[in-house]
Amino acid sequence: MSEIKLNVLFKKIQKDDKKEVLFFQVQGGDLPHAEELMKMPGTIALLNVEESEAGEIGAEFVSIQRDDKKVVLKFHIKRDVEKKVTKLYPLGGANVSLNLKPSQMSIDEFYEEQHEGIDYIKSIMMTLWLWTGS
Numbered sequence: 001m002s003e004i005k006l007n008v009l010f011k012k013i014q015k016d017d018k019k020e021v022l023f024f025q026v027q028g029g030d031l032p033h034a035e036e037l038m039k040m041p042g043t044i045a046l047l048n049v050e051e052s053e054a055g056e057i058g059a060e061f062v063s064i065q066r067d068d069k070k071v072v073l074k075f076h077i078k079r080d081v082e083k084k085v086t087k088l089y090p091l092g093g094a095n096v097s098l099n100l101k102p103s104q105m106s107i108d109e110f111y112e113e114q115h116e117g118i119d120y121i122k123s124i125m126m127t128l129w130l131w132t133g134s
Contacts, residue, residue, distance in 0.1 A: 003101040004033045026071040050097040054087040
C-alpha cells in the first residue's frame with residue numbers, strides 16, 4: 001500500500017493519562033482513497049501533517065466514522081517521548097494535508113511497555129549478588 005494524501009480538517013486532540021487521540025475530518029460523503037483507507041483501522045499507521053515540523057508519528061488507526069456530511073478518522077498516539085504531538089496543537093481547527101502510510105509495527109509492539117531500565121537493574125543486582133557470594 002502506498003502513501004495516501006488527504007486534505008482534512010484537523011478537528012481536535014484529546015489527551016488523557018495514557019494516550020492522545022487525534023481526530024481528522026474529511027468534508028463531504030466522498031472519501032478519497034476509500035478502498036485503501038478502509039483496510040487500515042485496527043493497524044498502526046505513520047501519519048505526517050505537512051504543515052507541521054513534527055515529522056512522522058506512529059499511531060493506531062482506530063476507526064473511520066462516516067455519515068452523509070463528513071468522514072472522521074480517529075488515531076491513538078502513545079509514548080510521545082519526542083513531543084511530536086505538541087507540535088500539532090497550533091494546527092487544531094485548521095485545514096491540513098495529512099499523509100498516511102501503513103507501518104510494519106504490530107499493535108502489540110506499539111503498545112508494548114518499554115522496560116530497558118529494569119533489565120539494567122536486574123543485571124546490577126545479579127552482579128552484586130555474585131560479588132558478595134550471597
